[in-house]
Amino acid sequence: MKSQRKRSLRRHVVRLGLLCSLGCGRTPVPPAPAPQPPVLVLAPQPAPQIPDAPQMPPALVTEHQQRLGREPLGVLLLKSGVGHEDVVSSVAVMQPLLDVRRMRPSEMVGVRLESGKLSQLTIRRAGDDGIPQTITVTRAPSGAFESRADSLEIRKVTEAVSGVVKSTLYESMIALGESPSLINQFVDVFGSAVDFYREVYNGDAFKLVVEKRYAGDRFIGYGRVVAAEYRQASRTLRGFAHTSGDGRPGYYDDKGRSLLTAFLKTPMEFTRITSRFGSRFHPVLKENKAHNGVDYGAPTGTPVWSVADGKVLSAAYQGACGNAVMIQHSNGILTGYCHLSRFGAAIKTGMRINQKQVIGYVGTTGRSTGPHLHFLMKKNGGYVNPQTLDVPRKQGLAGAELEAFKSVLPSLATQLDAIPSA
Numbered sequence: 001m002k003s004q005r006k007r008s009l010r011r012h013v014v015r016l017g018l019l020c021s022l023g024c025g026r027t028p029v030p031p032a033p034a035p036q037p038p039v040l041v042l043a044p045q046p047a048p049q050i051p052d053a054p055q056m057p058p059a060l061v062t063e064h065q066q067r068l069g070r071e072p073l074g075v076l077l078l079k080s081g082v083g084h085e086d087v088v089s090s091v092a093v094m095q096p097l098l099d100v101r102r103m104r105p106s107e108m109v110g111v112r113l114e115s116g117k118l119s120q121l122t123i124r125r126a127g128d129d130g131i132p133q134t135i136t137v138t139r140a141p142s143g144a145f146e147s148r149a150d151s152l153e154i155r156k157v158t159e160a161v162s163g164v165v166k167s168t169l170y171e172s173m174i175a176l177g178e179s180p181s182l183i184n185q186f187v188d189v190f191g192s193a194v195d196f197y198r199e200v201y202n203g204d205a206f207k208l209v210v211e212k213r214y215a216g217d218r219f220i221g222y223g224r225v226v227a228a229e230y231r232q233a234s235r236t237l238r239g240f241a242h243t244s245g246d247g248r249p250g251y252y253d254d255k256g257r258s259l260l261t262a263f264l265k266t267p268m269e270f271t272r273i274t275s276r277f278g279s280r281f282h283p284v285l286k287e288n289k290a291h292n293g294v295d296y297g298a299p300t301g302t303p304v305w306s307v308a309d310g311k312v313l314s315a316a317y318q319g320a321c322g323n324a325v326m327i328q329h330s331n332g333i334l335t336g337y338c339h340l341s342r343f344g345a346a347i348k349t350g351m352r353i354n355q356k357q358v359i360g361y362v363g364t365t366g367r368s369t370g371p372h373l374h375f376l377m378k379k380n381g382g383y384v385n386p387q388t389l390d391v392p393r394k395q396g397l398a399g400a401e402l403e404a405f406k407s408v409l410p411s412l413a414t415q416l417d418a419i420p421s422a
């Protein structure tokens with residue numbers, strides 16, 4: 001017991017202040033006139049009896065921050081030197097603000113002990129919507145615990161992002177300080193028109209308007225891309241967001257026509273593809289000119305989705321193709337996904353599949369020298385190049401939906417036009 005206590009003290013930051021410099025005279029901040037979160041009070045607890053505790057000097061304050069990790073909060077508190085009864089009552093007083101059983105390992109737990117007794121407990125976490133939240137439990141002068149939750153105010157700012165592709169779209173957007181989730185959003189806007197893995201060229205230019213959320217000055221996440229443009233030597237694509245009356249989001253051109261066809265160009269999340277680094281010159285791709293299909297390098301286990309609605313023709317081991325899923329689509333088109341490490345949950349011959357439904361995971365089964373997806377497409381029995389496949393667009397907007405879209409389009413188009421061309 002003694003040696004354990006010694007060890008734990010060494011781990012802590014120990015501050016031995018003048019009497020009361022750090023805490024014992026601390027009183028809870030009186031409620032400001034601003035609206036306050038609810039304060040909960042539990043009945044005072046008797047001081048815990050610690051049988052062989054050494055005499056602590058007055059106002060010995062120890063503070064201690066760590067990630068929750070895999071253990072329950074109660075266990076962490078006990079290991080941090082909090083007495084059993086204080087563990088029970090501090091957790092109880094927080095319970096209406098935070099379900100401790102649903103805490104995540106990454107959440108930060110701060111414990112402050114004064115003269116060996118819990119004086120403050122803080123939990124720093126991402127609350128609803130990823131908004132940073134701090135839950136604080138403090139001991140009131142009466143000895144009872146009180147809890148409160150503070151969230152930073154969230155600012156939503158519409159911002160423009162633009163640039164020119166040098167080497168790859170991925171690298172160019174990362175170089176602007178943006179993150180993969182924005183890249184995936186952008187790629188999804190034009191997901192039926194461009195294979196951003198293979199059809200991207202130096203000098204292509206991109207622009208987008210996106211809502212960004214900040215907590216204080218800290219960026220905490222993207223909202224939706226509301227307008228986007230991709231300009232290539234031969235064409236300029238533009239997409240504008242619209243959510244239909246029944247809640248379905250989509251992207252449309254300036255005539256209200258859908259940007260998507262029944263088929264997506266890429267069978268997995270763009271930012272998971274490893275050869276995005278100079279993909280067009282990747283040796284695996286060169287080698288592929290000899291065979292039918294497209295190879296996407298990606299780590300084993302990366303989810304692979306069906307590029308269109310369809311029906312599973314087979315999900316089985318097939319020689320050189322390894323674990324493979326074949327899907328029959330409309331218009332006599334078949335797609336195949338080879339070398340999978342495993343199949344998607346419950347994927348069976350004959351079942352219906354939706355576009356973007358996960359049908360398996362990248363692997364290197366069959367004749368393959370490393371983890372990648374071999375993606376093939378056939379039409380009426382013959383191989384076709386997925387890049388050049390021409391299929392009709394999905395249904396566009398009409399009637400009241402089109403009118404609603406047209407009423408916001410000018411403002412979206414103006415925002416896009418206002419971004420200087422790079």
Ligand SMILES: [Zn+2]
Nearest residue numbers: 293294295374
């Ligand atoms: Zn291949």
